[in-house]
Amino acid sequence: MTAPLPVPAPGRTPETSAFWDATAAGRLLLAHCDACSTVIWYPKTCCPECGGFSVSWNEASGAGAIYSFTVVYRGPGPFRDAVPFVIAYVELAEGPRVLTNIIGCEPDQVYIGQSVRVVFSDTGEGSALYRFEPSDAAPSGDQ
Amino acid sequence: MTINARAYIAGVCEHPRREIPDRSIPQIHAEVALGALADAGLDPSDVDAYLCDSTAGFGAISMAEYLNLHPHFIDSTETGGSSYLVHVGHAAAAIAAGRCHVALITMAGLARSRREAPTARSSGSPEAGFESTWGMSAVTGYALAAQRHMYEFGTTSAQLAEVKVAASLHAQHNPHALLRNPVTVDEVLGSPVISSPLHRLDCCIVTDGGGAVVVVSPEVARDLERRTVKVLGQAEAVKHTDNGRIDLTFTGAAVTGPLAFAEAGVAPTDVDYVSIYDSFTITVVETIEDLGFCEKGDGGRFVLDGALVAPDGRLPFNTDGGGLCNNHPSNRGGMTKIIEAVRQLRGEAHAAVQVPNCEIALAHGTGGSIGTRMGSATLILGQEDA
Numbered sequence: 001m002t003a004p005l006p007v008p009a010p011g012r013t014p015e016t017s018a019f020w021d022a023t024a025a026g027r028l029l030l031a032h033c034d035a036c037s038t039v040i041w042y043p044k045t046c047c048p049e050c051g052g053f054s055v056s057w058n059e060a061s062g063a064g065a066i067y068s069f070t071v072v073y074r075g076p077g078p079f080r081d082a083v084p085f086v087i088a089y090v091e092l093a094e095g096p097r098v099l100t101n102i103i104g105c106e107p108d109q110v111y112i113g114q115s116v117r118v119v120f121s122d123t124g125e126g127s128a129l130y131r132f133e134p135s136d137a138a139p140s141g142d143q
Numbered sequence: 144m145t146i147n148a149r150a151y152i153a154g155v156c157e158h159p160r161r162e163i164p165d166r167s168i169p170q171i172h173a174e175v176a177l178g179a180l181a182d183a184g185l186d187p188s189d190v191d192a193y194l195c196d197s198t199a200g201f202g203a204i205s206m207a208e209y210l211n212l213h214p215h216f217i218d219s220t221e222t223g224g225s226s227y228l229v230h231v232g233h234a235a236a237a238i239a240a241g242r243c244h245v246a247l248i249t250m251a252g253l254a255r256s257r258r259e260a261p262t263a264r265s266s267g268s269p270e271a272g273f274e275s276t277w278g279m280s281a282v283t284g285y286a287l288a289a290q291r292h293m294y295e296f297g298t299t300s301a302q303l304a305e306v307k308v309a310a311s312l313h314a315q316h317n318p319h320a321l322l323r324n325p326v327t328v329d330e331v332l333g334s335p336v337i338s339s340p341l342h343r344l345d346c347c348i349v350t351d352g353g354g355a356v357v358v359v360s361p362e363v364a365r366d367l368e369r370r371t372v373k374v375l376g377q378a379e380a381v382k383h384t385d386n387g388r389i390d391l392t393f394t395g396a397a398v399t400g401p402l403a404f405a406e407a408g409v410a411p412t413d414v415d416y417v418s419i420y421d422s423f424t425i426t427v428v429e430t431i432e433d434l435g436f437c438e439k440g441d442g443g444r445f446v447l448d449g450a451l452v453a454p455d456g457r458l459p460f461n462t463d464g465g466g467l468c469n470n471h472p473s474n475r476g477g478m479t480k481i482i483e484a485v486r487q488l489r490g491e492a493h494a495a496v497q498v499p500n501c502e503i504a505l506a507h508g509t510g511g512s513i514g515t516r517m518g519s520a521t522l523i524l525g526q527e528d529a
Contacts (some may be wrong), residue, residue, distance in 0.1 A: 010272040020272075037386055041387025042273040044372075048386045068391055070286035071339040072278060074258065079278035087277050087338075089287060089389065096387030097266070103276050112294045 003081035005101060009125040018057050019043040020127040028062055028118050028130050030094055031055040041096030062092040062118035064132065067097050071107040086110050092133050104133025147406055150235035151364035151371040152524065154183025154357035155482045157463075161321045161470060163351040168199050169209050171251035171353040176210055179216040179355035180220035184367050185245060192237060194230040194442035198473060199251065203337035206249065210428035216243040222379070222518025223510025224420065224475035226250070227356065229520045231481060234358040244360040251353030252473020255336040259349075259474065270384075274515065281474070282346055282423065284514015286338035288391040293340060295392055295440065300340050300441035303424040304331035307344050307467050309451035310421065314464025316493040321348050322468040345424040347465075352472030354482055364527075372488045375406030375503070376523040383516035392440075394426075395519025396433035396507055403521035404435070409503055411435040414523075416487040417458055417496045418480035421465045426509055427451075431458070434507065434521065453496040462487065462496035477508035481522065488526050502526050 012020045022029045031040040035052035045055050070087035072079070079085065086102040088110070102110050104119065115135040120128035156178030158171060166174075172195065174320040180187060193214040199206045202219035206212075216237045220229050227248055234246035253259070261282065292298045308328055314320040326344060364371045380402075382395035404410060411434060419427045428442035436458055437445040445458075453459035463469045463483040465477035484504040486492045504524050509515035 008276045010276050012272060016272055042270050044269060068287045068291035070283055071292055072283060073335065074276045074337045076280040082278065085278060087279060087283050097389050098387065099274050099277055112290070
């Protein structure tokens with residue numbers, strides 16, 4: 001019997017609280033460098049391209065495509081009972097490739113290049129995990 | 144300043160056991176330290192430089208005290224499993240600069256008896272919040288890389304399996320190897336999928352153990368009776384996600400390979416034997432490409448037809464059985480990679496896998512994960528009089 005995918009609360013820091021607060025409201029924010037416009041990932045307030053320390057948090061479109069994925073059959077810790085589940089790099093429309101889970105479809109329906117959109121899984125602790133589901137899936141809402 | 148021919152490996156020691164529940168980690172460091180010094184014909188009192196990883200207390204300081212060493216060069220650079228190839232480079236550079244003459248490098252761990260999973264060591268690191276919530280384990284990152292490599296280059300699971308098959312053919316001759324039974328491609332493909340497309344037999348083993356290396360100056364090497372091995376070149380690099388634009392199809396070896404070859408003054412075609420970090424089969428395929436033994440994307444086809452099998456394959460690799468079959472102590476495979484390369488250059492590998500007249504050997508380490516960020520290191524060694 002496959003258990004639901006756990007929704008562990010992420011560690012947060014003063015640098016990342018704006019990002020995580022937004023996820024609780026169903027918004028995926030990306031830090032954009034105010035000086036050189038670089039879209040920054042993972043979220044941080046120092047631009048890795050120009051060294052600028054001024055960023056703006058802009059909402060992402062939530063659209064992306066799968067860059068790579070794996071179906072996990074041996075999950076660690078609390079994920080042990082949730083197998084099989086999918087971990088993927090999703091390339092966001094804005095550029096960054098982000099680690100995430102693919103949900104909302106059977107693992108054997110996932111493929112590289114697949115169009116996906118963001119959905120949020122509430123951690124219950126003031127944040128939500130940005131996961132992705134196939135763009136052609138029926139909207140699943142919050143997990 | 145180059146380290147080429149400015150330092151020599153004079154002694155090595157691989158702990159013979161793969162399960163050591165009756166020892167502490169410092170005890171194992173001490174056993175292999177004394178073993179490597181004895182192999183070199185040196186005493187602990189000769190040591191004036193000490194390098195180790197972060198597994199035995201306070202950097203290099205705890206073990207320096209435990210061993211009653213008084214080093215005036217110390218280093219505990221942490222790049223995961225590749226740390227020891229980094230340490231050899233740092234020791235050689237320090238020796239070349241005249242800062243020390245006898246450098247001892249040790250590692251030890253009890254991952255098997257303590258059932259320690261390899262971790263991303265990301266707790267407290269800035270990326271942790273964005274990677275720790277998805278159910279990642281050590282294999283996941285490599286599986287992501289393998290899947291992408293297959294997508295871009297047509298690499299197959301059967302090709303990856305050839306890497307494990309070659310390692311198992313070597314391990315059958317190693318009485319200390321954890322897994323000594325040769326396996327077939329079908330057996331690899333028939334083992335359970337852990338994280339697609341990687342099977343259980345695509346994964347390295349988990350062992351207790353340890354190892355040590357002694358690096359000395361040319362002056363010290365000259366006076367030793369034991370056959371030494373010349374350091375020809377070394378390079379290290381960090382390859383990371385590049386501001387979220389990660390390319391999973393290459394590793395840090397793409398940087399360290401050319402640098403190390405340039406310092407050594409040799410080319411891939413000059414290399415007689417390679418120790419390639421083999422945390423997973425895909426690690427070997429990507430690394431072989433990145434080091435220039437074949438074109439990018441051709442690694443899966445390169446390993447076919449026994450290419451990696453000693454002594455007659457085109458590129459004999461990991462003749463001790465590697466991390467896939469022999470030993471991967473503390474979830475860190477770099478030390479054993481150096482040690483087997485030294486055995487080959489001394490002509491002391493098992494007769495069944497000894498490469499005839501092995502003059503140039505390469506050892507490569509990949510610490511961290513090819514799925515996210517890694518510390519890579521390439522070490523090129525030659526026979527004493529190469």
